Amino acid sequence: MTNLTHSSLTTREKVEKSMTRRRAAETRFRVYGVASVLFGLLCLVVLFGDILSKGTSAFRQTVIEQRILIDADYLGINAASSDEEIRFANFEGLVKRHLKTTLQPQGRKQRRALYGLVSAGASWQIQNAVLADRSLLGQQVDFTLIADDAVDQWYKHDRPKGYDGHFSAAELEWMNAWVDSGVMYTRFNKLFFTNGDSREPELAGIRGAITGTFLTLMVTFLLSFPIGVAAAIYLEEFAPRNRFTELVEININNLAAVPSITFGLLGLAIFINMFGVARSTPLVGGLVLTLMTLPTIIISGRAAIKAVPPSIREAAYGLGASKMQVVFHHVLPLALPGMLTGAIIGMAQALGETAPLLMIGMIAFVVDVPGFVDDPSTVLPVQIFLWSDSPERAFTERTSGAIMVLLGFLIIMNTAAVWLRRRLERRW
Known part of the structure; x- marks a missing residue:
């Protein structure tokens, strides 16, 4: 009788141990499944977080407000000029002359550095404005000129962190003066949605x-x-x-x-x-x-x-x-x-x-x-x-x-x- 009881208890213990092992295996499987899902979600969060952190600023564009005299004599055009003549006018030189007169750089190297702070598309902005309204000729007009991509990155990313962005002392002085006077700021980058591709990053769009x-x-x-x-x-x-x-x-x-x-x-x-x-x-x-x-x-x-x-x-x-x-x-x-x-x-x-x-x-x-x-x-x-x-x-x-x-x-x-x-x- 004792042997039978002992035998049955041993069998029960074996079954209970087996069930314990099965429950532990099921628990581990559930843990592995939850861990896999959480790991996948973590990867997605990291991926999307990285994209958002780098891409959100693409929808903001740094601009520089400037009041520019649209000198018809310098451009060699007038209100009766054709669209073709206006397109061939030297608007790029007009922007450079304005920057040179306003900030007075010293020497050729500083002048070249100053001209590089403004995008090549700035002259197209003035040209398009004149094509749309020829009465602007001879007047001083306020323009929000597109900043160069290096200036854009400095203003949005480097300046808040205290970096100089590898600019010279003169360039930093000019840019900080624009910031302090409130003429340099960011706005919604509509060019990102209205322009085609370009070699210039600040002009490139989708x-x-x-x-x-x-x-x-x-x-x-x-x-x-x-x-x-x-x-x-x-x-x-x-x-x-x-x-x-x-x-x-x-x-x-x-x-x-x-x-x-x-x-x-x-x-x-x-x-x-x-x-x-x-x-x-x-x-x-x-x-x-x-x-x-x-x-x-x-x-x-x-x-x-x-x-x-x-x-x-x-x-x-x-x-x-x-x-x-x-x-x-x-x-x-x-x-x-x-x-x-x-x-x-x-x-x-x-x-x-x-x-x-x-x-x-x-x-x-x-x-x-x-x-x-x-x-x-x-x-x-x-x-x-x-x-x-x-x-x-x-x-x-x-x-x-x-x-x-x-x-x-x-x-x-x-x-x-x-x-x-x-x-x-x-x-x-």
Whole structure:
């Protein structure tokens, strides 16, 4: 009797120890899972924090208020001058003469240093003002001249920390005098959104890249969505079940996992080398991104069609509808929200792609804003890539600012996909 009791107690203890080990293993697994999630969130916080800390200042631009005499005799123009004559007038010399007269630098070296404190775009500001209103000739006009990128970085970052930014004593004296008199300050950097790319960081903007991105995505959507929806409908509703169809389905699934740069090579070989489509245009970019997004749209389209209950088809057949009527009058309208969601996700994926566009020449330095799909252009991810390779500090700032804009677009597109799915989907 004692042996039996002892044996049963031993078994119970073994079971309890085993359960203790299992509970400890489950606890460790939960801890590892929570730690993994927290580590991922920490990485995201660090990443976004770094981008925000570097990019927020890109939306502020340092300017210098100056009252400048627009001397018509010095410029050699008058109110009757044509636009072409005004464009060739020496507005740059007018700005330099004003700075020289106001601050009186000593010697050629100081004059060159003084002229470098103001952006090369300052002369264009005065020129555009005169082109818009010729009555300004002969008058003293207040202008907010754009500061050079080095001055901009000094005022926004170095000066609050007590750094001199490697400026000379004379340059620091002039800049501090502007600060003390209140003529140097920062304002919202609208040029960042209205200008195209530029060699001068303080004049560089993302308007050309945003326009090129919009045109490229427009071409992509107009081609990929109809083709993807048609392919999904055919494969799911009309295609015979044989080895050829299975091969097509397998290849579509495999293409969704192919590296994006492969599509760039394909576009270079077919669209540019074979068909002669111009490089660095939204048209060829849209064609390449169409190839890349088609598998995603087809797969999501087929999933949306499968999600339509069979009872819808059976009810339509019971009322005498044909195969085409069942598909296009009943199945397609119910599956369309899911298809649109897949298309938006595919467009969001295309928006962030860089590698395939580099292969078709969209890495070119393009200053002008494209007007149509056959104009030279770049896209926002490529613009970020180009700026990140520039040595100037101001380009680092603008790189982070452009990343913030790109992330904003991606968040909007993914939010739209979620909203569209919840708004249009039907519960069965």
